[in-house]
Amino acid sequence: MLDENDVVIYESRDGVATITINRPKQMNSIDTAVEDRLAHAWRRFNASKEDRVAVLTGAGERAFSAGRDRNMTEPPDYRRFTPGAVIPVDKPIIAAVSGWVIGGAITLVQTADLCVAAEGTRFMFPESKVGFGGGMIASIAGRIPHKIAMELMLLGEEISVERAYDVGFVNRIVPVGQHLSVAQEMARRMTKNSPIVMRMFKRFVSDVLPRSAVEQSAIPMRELDVMSNSEDFQEGVAALREKRQPNFQDK
Numbered sequence: 001m002l003d004e005n006d007v008v009i010y011e012s013r014d015g016v017a018t019i020t021i022n023r024p025k026q027m028n029s030i031d032t033a034v035e036d037r038l039a040h041a042w043r044r045f046n047a048s049k050e051d052r053v054a055v056l057t058g059a060g061e062r063a064f065s066a067g068r069d070r071n072m073t074e075p076p077d078y079r080r081f082t083p084g085a086v087i088p089v090d091k092p093i094i095a096a097v098s099g100w101v102i103g104g105a106i107t108l109v110q111t112a113d114l115c116v117a118a119e120g121t122r123f124m125f126p127e128s129k130v131g132f133g134g135g136m137i138a139s140i141a142g143r144i145p146h147k148i149a150m151e152l153m154l155l156g157e158e159i160s161v162e163r164a165y166d167v168g169f170v171n172r173i174v175p176v177g178q179h180l181s182v183a184q185e186m187a188r189r190m191t192k193n194s195p196i197v198m199r200m201f202k203r204f205v206s207d208v209l210p211r212s213a214v215e216q217s218a219i220p221m222r223e224l225d226v227m228s229n230s231e232d233f234q235e236g237v238a239a240l241r242e243k244r245q246p247n248f249q250d251k
Contacts, residue, residue, distance in 0.1 A: 008037035009059075010044060015191035016184055017044075017051040024060035027100065030076050031069040038081035043229070046089045052195050053187040054089075056112060057096040057180050064095070064121075067103025078104050078136050084111050084206065085136070090199045092190055096183035097121055098176065106152075107136045109169070110143050113202065116172045116183040121161040123169070129156040142209050144169050 009020040019041045021028040030038075045054050058064040068075055083089035095109045098118035106125055109115055125137060141149040144167045152159060164170045174182045190198065227233055232248045239246035 006037065007033045008041055010041045012051050014188060015050060015052045016187040017054045018184065019054055019056050021058045021065055024062065026069065027063035027066035028058035029066045029069040031072055035076055035081050039087060042083045042087045042089055052091060052191045054091065054093045055096050055183045055187050056093060056108065061098050061176060063100040064097035065105035066100055067105045076104060078107050082107055082111055082136065090202050092198055092202060094183045094187055096179045098179050103127060110140050114186065115170045116174060116179050117161045117170045118176045118179040119161065119173060120176060122158045123164055124158040125152050126156040128154055
């Protein structure tokens with residue numbers, strides 16, 4: 001059942017999963033609750049037999065996401081809730097963005113396969129100005145020209161949606177308020193394509209895209225995540241607690 005009060009909303013319709021960061025009053029900033037719910041959403045999408053394409057968006061028009069919630073004392077670990085890092089996702093993802101895309105939120109867009117942006121969207125990675133930052137952003141240099149990537153990271157100044165389009169970070173610029181509907185329509189067209197071939201293409205491309213050191217460190221975390229979310233893990237814990245022989249089912 002859809003819970004409009006959830007910080008991340010998952011809606012499934014006609015083979016398309018729409019995943020919405022739902023904190024519009026906080027510019028969809030990322031706190032621990034968003035981390036957990038996004039991770040859950042990506043696991044759900046990857047396991048779904050019905051949903052073939054995902055659209056990732058933010059509630060409202062002010063921001064796709066402002067990145068880290070300013071009330072957090074520790075920066076988010078984007079490896080844990082960015083698709084393709086700890087959680088493997090081999091289905092297509094479209095980012096539908098408007099307003100501000102700030103800080104680590106850019107990494108969510110860069111790991112999407114396509115991006116639809118509303119007019120007036122602005123991208124900014126201000127970490128060098130505020131004195132903290134993660135390393136996943138480094139792989140953006142494999143997705144847009146190197147010098148533009150370094151400008152984004154070292155200057156910490158905003159880049160317009162037009163420039164993002166010119167350097168290949170955005171696929172479509174659409175009127176304000178239409179970014180989600182356009183992305184969903186693109187996703188619906190993709191659901192008519194071969195899922196096997198789309199997954200194959202995504203894996204092929206993922207294998208040749210450069211990965212930052214932080215992304216590479218997510219590989220062993222991915223295996224640990226699979227283990228800790230398995231039924232066998234729960235069975236092992238229960239057997240230890242109940243002092244009995246575990247009955248593993250390889251699932």
